[in-house]
Amino acid sequence: xxxxxxxxxxxxxxxxxxxxxxxxxxxxxxxxxxxxxxxxxxxxxxxxxxxxxxxxxxxxxxxxxxxxxxxxxxxxxxxxxxxxxxxxxxxxxxxxxxxxxxxxxxxxxxxxxxxxxxxxxxxxxxxxxxxxxxxxxxxxxxxxxxxxxxxxxxxxxxxxxxxxxxxxxxxxxxxxxxxxxxxxxxxxxxxxxxxxxxxxxxxxxxxxxxxxxxxxxxxxxxxxxxxxxxxxxxxxxxxxxxxxxxxxxxxxxxxxxxxxxxxxxxxxxxxxxxxxxxxxxxxxxxxxxxxxxxxxxxxxxxxxxxxxxxxxxxxxxxxxxxxxxxxxxxxxxxxxxxxxxxxxxxxxxxxxxxxxxxxxxxxxxxxxxxxxxxxxxxxxxxxxxxxxxxxxxxxxxxxxxxxxxxxxxxxxxxxxxxxxxxxxxxxxxxxxxxxxxxxxxxxxxxxxxxxxxxxxxxxxx
Amino acid sequence: xxxxxxxxxxxxxxxxxxxxxxxxxxxxxxxxxxxxxxxxxxxxxxxxxxxxxxxxxxxxxxxxxxxxxxxxxxxxxxxxxxxxxxxxxxxxxxxxxxxxxxxxxxxxxxxxxxxxxxxxxxxxxxxxxxxxxxxxxxxxxxxxxxxxxxxxxxxxxxxxxxxxxxxxxxxxxxxxxxxxxxxxxxxxxxxxxxxxxxxxxxxxxxxxxxxxxxxxxxxxxxxxxxxxxxxxxxxxxxxxxxxxxxxxxxxxxxxxxxxxxxxxxxxxxxxxxxxxxxxxxxxxxxxxxxxxxxxxxxxxxxxxxxxxxxxxxxxxx
Numbered sequence: 089x090x091x092x093x094x095x096x097x098x099x100x101x102x103x104x105x106x107x108x109x110x111x112x113x114x115x116x117x118x119x120x121x122x123x124x125x126x127x128x129x130x131x132x133x134x135x136x137x138x139x140x141x142x143x144x145x146x147x148x149x150x151x152x153x154x155x156x157x158x159x160x161x162x163x164x165x166x167x168x169x170x171x172x173x174x175x176x177x178x179x180x181x182x183x184x185x186x187x188x189x190x191x192x193x194x195x196x197x198x199x200x201x202x203x204x205x206x207x208x209x210x211x212x213x214x215x216x217x218x219x220x221x222x223x224x225x226x227x228x229x230x231x232x233x234x235x236x237x238x239x240x241x242x243x244x245x246x247x248x249x250x251x252x253x254x255x256x257x258x259x260x261x262x263x264x265x266x267x268x269x270x271x272x273x274x275x276x277x278x279x280x281x282x283x284x285x286x287x288x289x290x291x292x293x294x295x296x297x298x299x300x301x302x303x304x305x306x307x308x309x310x311x312x313x314x315x316x317x318x319x320x321x322x323x324x325x326x327x328x329x330x331x332x333x334x335x336x337x338x339x340x341x342x343x344x345x346x347x348x349x350x351x352x353x354x355x356x357x358x359x360x361x362x363x364x365x366x367x368x369x370x371x372x373x374x375x376x377x378x379x380x381x382x383x384x385x386x387x388x389x390x391x392x393x394x395x396x397x398x399x400x401x402x403x404x405x406x407x408x409x410x411x412x413x414x415x416x417x418x419x420x421x422x423x424x425x426x427x428x429x430x431x432x433x434x435x436x437x438x439x440x441x442x443x444x445x446x447x448x449x450x451x452x453x454x455x456x457x458x459x460x461x462x463x464x465x466x467x468x469x470x471x472x473x474x475x476x477x478x479x480x481x482x483x484x485x486x487x488x489x490x491x492x493x494x495x496x497x498x499x500x501x502x503x504x505x506x507x508x509x510x511x512x513x514x515x516x517x518x519x520x521x522x523x524x525x526x527x528x529x530x531x532x533x534x535x536x537x538x539x540x541x542x543x544x545x546x547x548x549x
Numbered sequence: 550x551x552x553x554x555x556x557x558x559x560x561x562x563x564x565x566x567x568x569x570x571x572x573x574x575x576x577x578x579x580x581x582x583x584x585x586x587x588x589x590x591x592x593x594x595x596x597x598x599x600x601x602x603x604x605x606x607x608x609x610x611x612x613x614x615x616x617x618x619x620x621x622x623x624x625x626x627x628x629x630x631x632x633x634x635x636x637x638x639x640x641x642x643x644x645x646x647x648x649x650x651x652x653x654x655x656x657x658x659x660x661x662x663x664x665x666x667x668x669x670x671x672x673x674x675x676x677x678x679x680x681x682x683x684x685x686x687x688x689x690x691x692x693x694x695x696x697x698x699x700x701x702x703x704x705x706x707x708x709x710x711x712x713x714x715x716x717x718x719x720x721x722x723x724x725x726x727x728x729x730x731x732x733x734x735x736x737x738x739x740x741x742x743x744x745x746x747x748x749x750x751x752x753x754x755x756x757x758x759x760x761x762x763x764x765x766x767x768x769x770x771x772x773x774x775x776x777x778x779x780x781x782x783x784x785x786x787x788x789x790x791x792x793x794x795x796x797x798x799x800x801x802x803x804x805x806x807x808x809x810x811x812x813x814x815x816x817x818x819x820x821x822x823x824x825x826x827x828x829x830x831x832x833x834x835x836x837x838x839x840x841x842x843x844x845x846x847x848x849x850x851x852x853x854x855x856x857x858x859x860x861x862x863x864x865x866x
Contacts, residue, residue, distance in 0.1 A: 162821045163652075187810040190821050198806060202717035204726050311827060371629075384828045385628040392629065407828040409625045 139462040141179035146233065147453040151181035155454045158199075158206035159440075160192035164473075165406075171470035176457040182450045200226045205445035208454065210261055212440050213513035214249040215520060221252040226445050229255050230459075231452040237459040241482045249509055250441045258441035259459035262467075263479040265496045266321050266401040266436040266510065267328075268422040270387050275396065283423045287329060290397075290426050291360070294367055297396055303370035305361055306395035307378045308386025309528060314521070318383045319528030320512040321436065322362065322399060327354040328434035329427040333506045336434075340511040342548060346519070347541035355537040362532060370395035378532045390420060399425060401438070402496045406475035414474070414492050422492065424499065435499055438510040439479065468493075479507075516549050523547040620645055620834035627831040645835035649822060652832070657839060660818040664798060664843075666729060667814050671736035671797045672790055678737070679744030680786070684774055686745070687752040688760060698749070704742040712738075713806050720807070727809035735803050740793050751785040752778060787854040791847060798844050815840045 144150070161169055166188045173184045187206070189195055193216065199205050205226050211217045220227050230238075230250075238247050238259045250258035269290075276283070279300070284290035297304040309319045327336050331350040338344045339351060361367050362378065369377045371389030378386075384407045389395035391412060398404075402422075405414050413419045427434060442458050444451050457463050461482020468476070468483060474490035477483075477497050485494045485501075499505055512520040527540045618632040621641040626634075635641075650657050685691070686698050716735060720726040755778060763777045804814040819836035823829050 161825045163824065165825050185810075188821070188825075189805070189817075190823065190825070190827075191805055195805060198714055198717065201714045202721055202726075204717060204721045382628075382827075382830065384826075384830065388625070388628045391625070403826060407826070409628060 139175045139179065143456065143460065144180050144453045147449040150450045150453060153450040154183045154185055155208060155450050156185045156187065156206045157208045158187050158192065158196065159210040160188065160190065160212055161210065162188040162190055168467065168471040172463060172467040175462065175466050176454065180453060182454065184454065200224050207444065207446045207451045209443050209445065210440040211258060211443050214441065214509065215513050215515065215517060217250065217258050217441055217443060218252050219517070220443065221257060227257055227443050228445065228447045229257055230259055230444070230455060233452070233456040234259050234459045237456060241461055241480045243479070245507060246479050258443045259455065260479060261440040261442050261458060262476055263500060264401050264403055264438040265477065265499050266438060267325050267425040268400060268402060269425050270390060270398045270400055270404060270420055270422045271396060272390050272419060273416060273421050275393060284426050286426050287428045294361070298366050302396065303367065304396045305367045306370045306372055306386055306389045306398050307362060307368055308381030308383045309378050309532065310380055310382040314525060316525030316528040317512065319532065320524050321401065321510065322358050323355060324511045325425055325436045326358040327351060328436060328508055329429065330354045330357050333432060333434055333508055336508055336511065340514045346545035346548060352537055352541055355541065359537065376533045379529045402477060403475055405492055406473065414490060416491060432506045433502065433504050435505045435507045436510060437507045438513065518547055518549050519544060616834050616837060620838050624831045645832055649832045649835040649839060657815065657818055657836065660813055660815045663812055664815040667732050667804070668794060668797045670733045672793045674733060674737040675740040675744045675793060676786060676790060679741055679748050682745045683749035683752050684778065686749045701742055702746050705746070709739055709802065717806060729812050731807040732803060732812065735807050736797050744789055747789055748782070748785055751782060755781055784854055787851065791851050791854060794847055795844050
């Protein structure tokens with residue numbers, strides 16, 4: 089261990105000092121071996137024997153065929169994705185070629201137009217699926233076997249997100265739970281605070297923290313050219329809580345205008361926290377620092393004891409700096425963003441969908457595998473660090489790596505939970521990936537709610 | 550670097566004035582020019598000017614220094630405070646570089662090789678073709694030469710972005726999509742107009758008498774090209790080679806669109822370092838410095854050619 093460390097260090101020095109490409113090449117080989125060995129050990133954990141290979145018999149002999157997968161999921165999650173295909177590859181002899189890129193959303197459309205579409209793409213938004221179905225003649229409907237799996241393992245609403253104009257195209261893959269507030273259990277215990285059960289209790293707790301001489305909330309909306317999206321999640325969560333799921337559906341389908349009084353009320357309710365200079369932005373600066381703080385850094389002041397609460401999705405779990413322990417008695421944990429509603433328990437969610445651009449039997453077989461409970465469990469087992477969950481009800485929570493993921497799975501599976509998909513992903517791109525984002529930045533940097541919602545409404549196509 | 554251009558201009562002036570006025574007085578003329586040069590030097594090297602130059606240099610360098618300092622800071626520090634706070638509380642680590650180089654199966658060092666494999670042919674191919682084309686444009690009189698030259702030159706204004714999809718479609722039809730060939734071809738296509746323009750201007754500057762003398766001695770096109778012109782063209786070729794090298798090495802768009810996962814250049818890999826949701830952006834500083842090393846070495850080593858060649862090719866055109 090120590091020996092490899094020093095070698096690696098020396099090589100890094102050499103690389104920095106000399107920039108000699110050769111040295112790096114050699115170092116690459118050295119590094120590769122170590123990694124390969126480590127990864128190989130992990131590969132064996134999920135046992136392929138547990139999956140039922142007969143499910144893929146109907147697709148014929150697939151030995152030696154290849155399926156190309158193109159996604160927005162890159163390292164380090166890429167490895168866990170690839171590992172989770174092993175049982176399928178062993179069953180059928182199909183080789184799955186994985187390609188991840190952060191430029192996925194732009195490049196996928198380029199490839200489709202050039203006639204170079206991948207066999208399978210993981211679409212992170214239903215809005216993108218709709219664009220592809222309506223603008224290009226490339227995507228193919230999901231095979232019957234996949235549809236049967238989705239009927240069996242997913243709730244009706246998840247199937248609807250993968251359906252355009254009555255045709256079912258894309259089965260859900262992973263899912264996100266966004267209605268979380270991150271906090272430090274030990275800080276709460278030391279101060280004698282309790283996890284709030286209703287929105288009012290949460291505001292009372294915030295006031296209590298202010299009275300104790302601290303700032304309760306921290307937030308960050310920065311995300312490169314997508315800056316503002318964490319803000320849209322905030323608003324969506326609050327719309328679900330102040331106006332309810334029915335109004336939420338009317339809102340993203342534009343049955344009610346964006347500047348409807350109920351939406352304005354939700355903005356103002358969120359503003360009681362986000363635009364309250366006694367509440368934010370703990371450890372980071374004034375209210376306007378929300379706009380410039382990277383979303384990944386938004387919760388970090390919790391670790392320094394400067395901030396008490398940070399609303400972020402379940403995938404924030406993997407964004408904590410290395411060495412942070414996530415757990416009920418660890419450094420950080422999350423509670424469900426509470427609501428005053430007693431009849432419903434709204435949950436804001438998100439997820440990817442599997443779109444296919446080819447109907448070769450091996451592609452259909454792979455689509456079917458991805459929509460099965462077998463895959464969900466295999467993925468859970470190949471993700472030892474956690475940070476992944478699925479709405480697939482065949483997923484055994486025991487297989488999930490962390491108690492936090494189990495909590496997410498529990499929320500997704502809760503029959504009382506009213507799950508709504510991220511509205512900005514469902515709205516037209518001009519709004520959902522445009523003015524809604526920029527509007528959130530304007531909103532925290534001084535614009536009034538009315539100005540912002542009027543501007544977004546005016547931009548609705 | 551900024552001071553380098555001055556001497557050639559001065560000598561060029563002296564050459565022309567010398568040629569115009571002819572014979573006996575060049576010594577006097579030169580000395581006046583020299584005086585002027587000295588006066589200009591005096592003005593340029595006033596403490597004020599130097600101060601401003603140094604200030605500009607510092608301001609210009611600060612972001613890069615910040616990047617360098619950041620690349621050695623621990624993750625938690627990068628996330629929670631600015632790089633300038635290291636003055637107060639210095640804490641450095643190599644873990645960013647380790648993670649960027651060997652952190653995942655996407656090993657940056659393998660992409661280093663890809664970048665080299667992509668860059669070398671993408672520099673050699675356009676230069677070879679452009680040399681031949683510019684020779685024809687400069688020294689072979691054929692019908693429609695001017696129109697063709699203007700057409701080639703006009704291609705420079707076609708933005709690379711609008712050609713991506715048609716080009717990729719063509720590659721898919723030819724069944725070569727995803728290989729190194731598409732990347733080399735694309736870089737060559739995008740480089741040729743400027744390469745032909747620069748080298749043509751340089752070739753045109755070579756006195757016709759040289760070429761004519763060679764022709765009188767019985768040299769054909771091939772001999773003229775290799776024996777007479779090529780040795781004179783070395784600075785221009787070197788400068789364009791550096792130019793093209795830096796452009797190809799730093800290119801993200803072409804690599805992203807045309808290269809398949811196995812032939813991705815370093816830039817594409819660095820762009821993906823930040824992780825699916827951008828959570829690992831603290832690795833980007835280290836990644837940026839790793840990818841900067843080669844162009845930096847090339848640039849520093851060949852700076853002289855770079856400046857000289859740029860002046861030779863474009864300014865005189």
